[in-house]
Amino acid sequence: MTAIFDLTVIGADEASFSAAAVAARSGASVAIIRPRKRKNMAATYCDMPNFVWRRLDLHEYGLSLERVSARVTLGPDGATVTTYEGVRETKALLAQNDKADHLLWADFVDEMKALEAGRKLRDAATMAPKNGAAGFSLFSGGVRDCAALGQATGSCAAALNDYLGDDALKTHIAAHALGPTGLGGGEPGSALALSEFFDDHAWRVRPDEDGPSLLSTLETACKDSGVEFFTKDLTEIARDGARHVVVSLADGEKIKTRYVLFASPGAAQKAGMRASVCPLAGHGAATAVLRIALKRPMPPAAQNDKAVFQVLDGVGDLQVAREAALDGRLPENLPVEFEYAANGDVLVRTAYCPAAFRDDDGWREWTGQDRQATARRMIDQLARRIPEFSANVRKTKIEVIGAISPDRPPIVAGSGFADNENVIVQPNRHNAVAAAVRLVDRVLAGE
Amino acid sequence: MLSRRRCGWSTGCLPVSDVENKPGAGRIEGGIDAIVIGADAEGLTAAAYLGRAGYNTILLEAGVEIGGAVCARELSPGQSYVDGEHLISILDPAVIADLDLYRHGVSYAARCLDTAYFFEDGETLQLGGDLQMAAAAFDDEEAGPAFQKFITEVFEAAAFCRPGFEAAAAPASDIEKAMRAAPRALAARLNFFSLAPAQEVLDAYLPDGPLKTALLSEAGFRSAAAPHEPFSFMTLIRRWSGEIAGLQGACAYPQGGAVAVVTALRRAAQAAKVDIRAATGVASILIEQDHAAGVELEGGGQIRAPIIVAAGAARRVFMEMIGAANIDIGFQRAIMAPTPQLSSGHLHLALKGVARDEKTRGHMNRRLVYAPPPEALRRAFADARAGRVPSDLMIEAVFPDVLDEEAGGDKTQLLSAIAHPLPFDENPGADRRAEIEKNILANIEKFAPDIEDRIKARALRLASDIAKSTGTPAQDYTAPPSIIEQVALARVAGSAGYVGGLYFCGREARIGAGLSCAAGRMAAKAALFEAKRGGRAA
Structure with missing residues (x-):
């Protein structure tokens, strides 16, 4: 058994490293466990709020970031909807494109940001409270809080219908807000994604092409802050008395720790762990990430290689895809997100894959053929919007996160959330880094 | 003007x-x-x-x-049924006490109704009306202790939540105080129960098997929240927060029906x-x-x-x-x-003669529930939301005349069933009604084989029918x-x-x-x- 840590972070993404580094700088003893096999499949874009940047002094590492230029949805028949970080800029663009919703845009964004009940609900779902049933005490709020709670626990499609009229704009927002979570537009709780999506910290960034990568910079920042790294696979997490948990690693080593944090459900799913109870966790689905190397450079979609793109026909397709994934099938009309990496590769992602497949004989694991078929379908979806895309694909590499084996036991011993209150799993978040850092602050402050 | x-x-x-x-x-x-x-x-x-x-x-x-x-309607000459509700499970005990309802005529023909669950593979599972006793006596080495732990913890949470379910007009600070004072373990469980899908909670407590399938159906019954979706476990917490004649989580058949x-x-x-x-x-x-x-x-x-x-x-x-x-x-x-575009359907049947099938005869004095397999249940919710009539439906049924002698007609037997989930139609056409009735009957057949041959009269009551009788919008x-x-x-x-x-x-x-x-x-x-x-x- 090694030393006792205050916090053990499991995962190898930006949110995990940021949370670990911030905790270590606050004086906590922190360990990071990252899987042995890693592929360079991470999205090039993630959020990096100013307050984390300042607390980790990231400018000292020669890092400089650029912001995503726009969120773009490639709709059917060449229709494109674009929104920008600035509310005024987006409003002007909507007005220019004759979208009547430009009149409501600013109010809509403000109201979605103000869904405070949503934040409380997410926090309650992420960690067990120390002082009473915080999640359930949402009911005790005033009438306005309850109205917001009703809205936040409802469906994304209903919230969008309530405010907006233009179908293409609704599709665009639903695609970007729900795409990373793998939720359907009609699912209860999917409206939570809207308040996340419009959060000030949710706008994504990426490092300059010439500078160091964000992930490697954060890794260095962790090491400089005294975080101890374990590059080993996880085998079990079990309680040790009332206050501690013991994390067992593949070579038999055990780490005793006060708290375990999975900063993203991806990290938890990679460890074979059940995701958070938050509606945004996207239960029962897996995420596929496909890196596509092209034969020859081609002009970026919408002439914008610094944007994040979604491919979706209509809001309803998200629900259909979600139901197919839960049913153990690969959705026909697979919603996909893509972006251009600095080297010209195309990174495609979808959270609407089944966690396991179901055929006549029952549930079965993912196979190599399933991976190939998924890659093919992701390429087809892009080809529906980008002419001659299929013919230009040189090489692909696919990773599936969250695939489960129907017979595999969960990695966390004990039953239920209540028994594992020291194990914290973040749901899918648009502002994963900001949320993970805030969460760690709260945990270490003993809230 | x-x-x-x-x-x-x-x-x-x-x-x-x-x-x-x-x-x-x-x-x-x-x-x-x-x-x-x-x-x-x-x-x-x-x-x-x-x-x-x-x-x-x-x-x-x-x-x-x-x-x-909720009112009595005629099904066939001499045979009536109770529209709207056929059982009592969440009737506020304070109302009974404050308004002296026993003195005004409330009595229970069956106070603590046992439930018989039927499954697709023909298996049955019987649970006593007192769920705490049923869990204590559950005869299964693996599922028994798990069920007991589950019932103890869920009943504790349900009893704790009870004021929250009637608190529409109560001062917020009272609830806040109560919630904050909850013991830590209970608070953590409340968080889990209130946010997680029913599927997730049941997975955490119970091994796979008929008991889990039965409880999954209960969690989705008469709610627009499907058991695999967030917040759905609360449906069960709400049901079990009820108390009938001092028995938490029980179901009762009042003498004369809900009317x-x-x-x-x-x-x-x-x-x-x-x-x-x-x-x-x-x-x-x-x-x-x-x-x-x-x-x-x-x-x-x-x-x-x-x-x-x-x-x-x-x-x-x-x-x-x-x-x-x-x-x-x-x-x-x-x-x-x-409002959610889902509904439940009521089907009341007047049946000729008596049931000959042992499966039916053995459970006629119980609450009968058909619990479809979890996958079929998920598809049923997806179908109903998409406006299709699901082939698999959850059914809750009773034989009122077996529970209450006064409910029976002359040489006929009455069966009242609620089916869920169905698509919501404001004005369902004849074809749609026929399809719904056919699918409900097909699912009733799981616990009452060959029932179709015995039907003398029938009344399908969809949301639109009940709305028409009360003069309100179907919504x-x-x-x-x-x-x-x-x-x-x-x-x-x-x-x-x-x-x-x-x-x-x-x-x-x-x-x-x-x-x-x-x-x-x-x-x-x-x-x-x-x-x-x-x-x-x-």
């Missing part, structure tokens, strides 16, 4: 020509302390509470029937000297200086009273009877939120959304749009499917509390 001077600040008044031609059109009735609009179970409860407190109360009902959706409870409520109201007026529709609620001042009747004339309790649907009460101009915009948005009878959404909406609706003297106990103020009466009690209690504090009624 009437001038403002003549009808106060109300909206929605009748055209002058219509009003002036009706007898009593110009009449203003005074000397009334409280008016209750809508004579369903909640309205009757509120009226009875106000009457017992010594308030001169009038109960107005637009239709001719008292009792709302007997409504009859007892009517008697309690009459005993409290409530003036019940059927066929008296309300056109608008009069608002003067942000305070309810009385009602304008559809036939003309006004009744003035400082307390108004409304039991109709919020859209009708606030948007039509009061008018959007007098209502807070945030409140409007909350009550106008779209009022869709399946309720998740319990969290309902609690949130109930607290908003309970504020009655910040109109002083107005209290609301309609559909939006109710939490959970079934006959509860808690909203009526809370609305009346809030009215009495305000009046005692020095409101206008004092």
Whole structure:
């Protein structure tokens, strides 16, 4: 058994490293466990709020970031909807494109940001409270809080219908807000994604092409802050008395720790762990990430290689895809997100894959053929919007996160959330880094 | 239109020509302390509470029937069935005690109904009506201890949550205090139970098997939240927070059916000297200086009273009877939120002769539930939402005449069933009705084989049918959304749009499917509390 840590972070993404580094700088003893096999499949874009940047002094590492230029949805028949970080800029663009919703845009964004009940609900779902049933005490709020709670626990499609009229704009927002979570537009709780999506910290960034990568910079920042790294696979997490948990690693080593944090459900799913109870966790689905190397450079979609793109026909397709994934099938009309990496590769992602497949004989694991078929379908979806895309694909590499084996036991011993209150799993978040850092602050402050 | 001077600040008044031609059109009735609009179970409860407190109360009902959706109807000559509800599970015990309902005629033909679950593979599982005892006696080495732990922890959470389910008008600080004081382990469980999908909670507690399938069906029954979706476990918590004759989580069949409870409520109201007026529709609620001042009747004339309790649907009460101009915009948005496009269907069958099949005969004195496999259940919700009639449906059925001798007809047997989930149709055509009936019967066959050959008469009651009988829009009878959404909406609706003297106990103020009466009690209690504090009624 090694030393006792205050916090053990499991995962190898930006949110995990940021949370670990911030905790270590606050004086906590922190360990990071990252899987042995890693592929360079991470999205090039993630959020990096100013307050984390300042607390980790990231400018000292020669890092400089650029912001995503726009969120773009490639709709059917060449229709494109674009929104920008600035509310005024987006409003002007909507007005220019004759979208009547430009009149409501600013109010809509403000109201979605103000869904405070949503934040409380997410926090309650992420960690067990120390002082009473915080999640359930949402009911005790005033009438306005309850109205917001009703809205936040409802469906994304209903919230969008309530405010907006233009179908293409609704599709665009639903695609970007729900795409990373793998939720359907009609699912209860999917409206939570809207308040996340419009959060000030949710706008994504990426490092300059010439500078160091964000992930490697954060890794260095962790090491400089005294975080101890374990590059080993996880085998079990079990309680040790009332206050501690013991994390067992593949070579038999055990780490005793006060708290375990999975900063993203991806990290938890990679460890074979059940995701958070938050509606945004996207239960029962897996995420596929496909890196596509092209034969020859081609002009970026919408002439914008610094944007994040979604491919979706209509809001309803998200629900259909979600139901197919839960049913153990690969959705026909697979919603996909893509972006251009600095080297010209195309990174495609979808959270609407089944966690396991179901055929006549029952549930079965993912196979190599399933991976190939998924890659093919992701390429087809892009080809529906980008002419001659299929013919230009040189090489692909696919990773599936969250695939489960129907017979595999969960990695966390004990039953239920209540028994594992020291194990914290973040749901899918648009502002994963900001949320993970805030969460760690709260945990270490003993809230 | 009437001038403002003549009808106060109300909206929605009748055209002058219509009003002036009706007898009593110009009449203003005074000397009334409280008016209750809508004579369903909640309205009757509120009226009875106000009457017992010594308030001169009038109960107005637009239709001719008292009792709302719950009433007795004829199925075939000499054979009737109870429409709306066939069992009692979440009836507020405080209402029974406060209104002395036992003295007014409530009695239980079956107080603690056992449940027999039937599964696709032909297996059956029987659970006693007292679930805590059933769990203690559950005969399975693996599932037994797990079930016992599950029931203990869930029942503790359900009992703790009970005030939250009737808290539409309770002061927020009281709930806050109670929730904050919850022991840590219970608090963590409450978080888990209130947010997680039922599937997730059951996975955490129970091994795969018939017990889990049965409880999964219970969690999805009569709710728009599918068991694999967030917040769905609360449906079960709500059901098990109920208490029938001191037994938590039990189901009962009242002597005479659920309609007997409504009859007892009517008697309690009459005993409290409530003036019940059927066929008296309300056109608008009069608002003067942000305070309810009385009602304008559809036939003309006004009744003035400082307390108004409304039991109709919020859209009708606030948007039509009061008018959007007098209502807070945030409140409007909350009550106008779209309702889930899912519903339940009731099928009542008069059967010739007696059941010969052992499977049926062995369980006729129980609550019978067909629990489809989890995958089929998920697909059923997806189908119903997409407007298709699912082939697999959850069924809850009883043989009322076996439980209650008075319910049986001459040489016939009655079966009352509720099927869920069904798509919601405002006006279902004949083909649609036939398809729904066929699928419900196919699922009933799982526990009552060859039943089709015995059917003598049948009544399919969909949301639109019940709405037609009560004279309300079909939207009022869709399946309720998740319990969290309902609690949130109930607290908003309970504020009655910040109109002083107005209290609301309609559909939006109710939490959970079934006959509860808690909203009526809370609305009346809030009215009495305000009046005692020095409101206008004092």
